[in-house]
Amino acid sequence: MDKAPVLDDAFLVVKHGKFAAFGRQTPEALAGLHDRFTIGEVFDAQNGVVLPSWCDAHTHTVFAGSREQEFVDRMKGLSYQQIAERGGGILNSADRLRQTSEHDLYVAALERVHDMIRMGTGAIEIKSGYGLDEASELKMLRVIRRLRETLPIPVRSTFLGAHAVPREFKGDRSAYLALLTGNLFPKIASEGLADFCDIFCEQGYFSAEESREYLAAAVRHGMRPKVHAEQLSRSGGIQAGISVGAISVDHLEYASDEDIRSLAASETIPVLLPGAQLFLGLQAPPARRMIAAGNAVALSTDFNPGSSPSGNMNLAVSLASILYKMTPREAIVAATLNAAAAMGVQDTHGSIGIGKAANFIVTKPLDSVEAYPYYFGQPLIRQCFLNGRTLESLGL
Numbered sequence: 001m002d003k004a005p006v007l008d009d010a011f012l013v014v015k016h017g018k019f020a021a022f023g024r025q026t027p028e029a030l031a032g033l034h035d036r037f038t039i040g041e042v043f044d045a046q047n048g049v050v051l052p053s054w055c056d057a058h059t060h061t062v063f064a065g066s067r068e069q070e071f072v073d074r075m076k077g078l079s080y081q082q083i084a085e086r087g088g089g090i091l092n093s094a095d096r097l098r099q100t101s102e103h104d105l106y107v108a109a110l111e112r113v114h115d116m117i118r119m120g121t122g123a124i125e126i127k128s129g130y131g132l133d134e135a136s137e138l139k140m141l142r143v144i145r146r147l148r149e150t151l152p153i154p155v156r157s158t159f160l161g162a163h164a165v166p167r168e169f170k171g172d173r174s175a176y177l178a179l180l181t182g183n184l185f186p187k188i189a190s191e192g193l194a195d196f197c198d199i200f201c202e203q204g205y206f207s208a209e210e211s212r213e214y215l216a217a218a219v220r221h222g223m224r225p226k227v228h229a230e231q232l233s234r235s236g237g238i239q240a241g242i243s244v245g246a247i248s249v250d251h252l253e254y255a256s257d258e259d260i261r262s263l264a265a266s267e268t269i270p271v272l273l274p275g276a277q278l279f280l281g282l283q284a285p286p287a288r289r290m291i292a293a294g295n296a297v298a299l300s301t302d303f304n305p306g307s308s309p310s311g312n313m314n315l316a317v318s319l320a321s322i323l324y325k326m327t328p329r330e331a332i333v334a335a336t337l338n339a340a341a342a343m344g345v346q347d348t349h350g351s352i353g354i355g356k357a358a359n360f361i362v363t364k365p366l367d368s369v370e371a372y373p374y375y376f377g378q379p380l381i382r383q384c385f386l387n388g389r390t391l392e393s394l395g396l
């Protein structure tokens, strides 16, 4: 990851929305370009850095209302789990979501994703999981489908009905999981509403054994597994995810050395979410040990109203360097190509490569790539391109 190549004095050719050529601006190379292409519009990057657009492989961008009162409660000393026990947390979001129309959810989520696109995001995964009943989970998945149909970036959809146990099923998790697998899985499969199926494997939520069985059933309905794992304690979610061929396991603050070795020997991508870890004041996940073991670590925002109310991938990249000691190049690879792999779009997005979608960021003038994460929180983006077009030309 730290060996990601950087070209100085580079050119980039975009044709029909895809990268068609790139390289050093030598006189021979430029002459060759004029033989191969009819050069149309030219954009001078003016000593800016050109990066592939961010890929955000873990978000909960469809939600109703915010939870800043819980934020204030935490400032006064309550923990995330204490707030959840008082009726806050995910169940609070579920109450609000059930009362909000599909149209209103769509409009609010669209505005959020537009903001993320302006901050450099060029591919996104979005989860359900605030409905927690049949009608409301399907409502969320249909909102995600509508976003997929209207946004200029790829949208991957994840069914996260097993995000928490709703009040109606308090004390009877297995009945709730049976509803999800028996009623919802067939409907989701027949309408093609989800690419992935996710579960919150955690004390007070769902166990590793429940996660394994549930995700194995999801595979039978055509959904690839993901797991919210080892966030607040060592839950066994990583091993459960690997055993069912999960495309990713996410959070991982409490991953053990054995977990890290198992991940490195598997095809499962570890996704780290520094926004949530920072916001909740959790311990840092063992990013350096994961990379040393050969893992393709990915980064994402976890944008959600409870534990990470930020969809800013630039900040996630800077935080990964500051908090996890990932080098800037490692963090950039984690937030682009590796995150693309964590949502299955690595063949078309996540890097500057011939034939891939021309989604890229041009920064203001910078002396090096390393300067980008270094100036954390600074507005360094000069222009974003999606499929070779500026955001202005897309009405964004």
Ligand SMILES: [Zn+2]
Pocket (backbone or CB within 6 Å): 058, 059, 060, 228, 302, 304
């Ligand atoms: Zn999440």
